[in-house]
Amino acid sequence: MNTKEALELLKQKAKTDYLMRHSQATGAIMKALAARFGEDPELWTVAGILHDLDLEETKDNLEQHTLLTKEWLKETDLPEEAIQAICAHNEEYTGCKRVSRFDFALSAAEAVTGLVFASALVLPDKKLASVKPKSVKKRIKEKAFAKNVDRGSILLCEKIDLTVDEFMEISVKAMQDEAHVLEV
Ligand SMILES: [Fe+2]
Numbered sequence: 505m506n507t508k509e510a511l512e513l514l515k516q517k518a519k520t521d522y523l524m525r526h527s528q529a530t531g532a533i534m535k536a537l538a539a540r541f542g543e544d545p546e547l548w549t550v551a552g553i554l555h556d557l558d559l560e561e562t563k564d565n566l567e568q569h570t571l572l573t574k575e576w577l578k579e580t581d582l583p584e585e586a587i588q589a590i591c592a593h594n595e596e597y598t599g600c601k602r603v604s605r606f607d608f609a610l611s612a613a614e615a616v617t618g619l620v621f622a623s624a625l626v627l628p629d630k631k632l633a634s635v636k637p638k639s640v641k642k643r644i645k646e647k648a649f650a651k652n653v654d655r656g657s658i659l660l661c662e663k664i665d666l667t668v669d670e671f672m673e674i675s676v677k678a679m680q681d682e683a684h685v686l687e688v
Contacts, residue, residue: 505582510553517557527553529679533613536678551586570594608663615657616675622650632683637672
């Protein structure tokens, strides 16, 4: 499966603007992380785009979140390692453990998107282009700010030997580069 096909699948399943933007932002960060580590950019992008594919159907039943996606994706040519990373991003509910760099990268990437979007929204121009990585880092400690964002998952970047500073640099830049699709 390539990025274009993943986006088409996402459009079929995602009814909300929130899920479209969150998923595309995650894909953008995963692409940048793949480049950082010499991994497969397309595969990592696709996993980012598809990681919450079933969320609108499972949001009230989070034990099923990612397992439904797994059912849908096993009919495709998506490699097992990507399906594993998707399931492991919901480790708390599915019990599917994070093991690989791919798994930790996806969990950290999808969590940080919320903090970056929220950091843009409180700026005067509300633009991703104006977001500073260091400001996003500071927001990690401000628990009342974007309080639904899971700080623990963001800090999983350290499990793949990225400092929080470098992870923020990569994530903010990746989302800024895709601002034309992430901003409405
Ligand atoms: Fe997500």
